[in-house]
Amino acid sequence: MRSKLFIFLIGLGLFLSGVSAFIAYFYEPLRSVFFVIAVILFVSNLLLSQMAYGYYLYKKEAMLKQKEMQRCPACDKPIYISDKRCPYCGKTV
Numbered sequence: 535m536r537s538k539l540f541i542f543l544i545g546l547g548l549f550l551s552g553v554s555a556f557i558a559y560f561y562e563p564l565r566s567v568f569f570v571i572a573v574i575l576f577v578s579n580l581l582l583s584q585m586a587y588g589y590y591l592y593k594k595e596a597m598l599k600q601k602e603m604q605r606c607p608a609c610d611k612p613i614y615i616s617d618k619r620c621p622y623c624g625k626t627v
């Protein structure tokens with residue numbers, strides 16, 4: 535859901551920066567303006583895609599972590615499945 539939004543934004547940004555570069559190439563009077571716009575769009579796109587990738591990695595790791603966790607039957611705090619004793623209340627799981 536969220537990753538689709540990111541892909542859409544990145545695609546839109548790439549498209550707009552491509553259009554700006556296109557205009558800069560053919561429209562001489564405002565060439566420098568459109569060139570700057572194209573560069574700014576392209577750079578912000580790179581940052582956005584980096585963010586999206588970081589978010590994706592974070593989500594993946596969070597899901598993996600959740601799989602390795604369970605809840606302590608005594609205090610209901612999240613503990614590792616491999617834990618023999620709860621680190622919070624000391625009860626044997």
Ligand SMILES: [Zn+2]
Nearest residue numbers: 606609620623
């Ligand atoms: Zn506990």
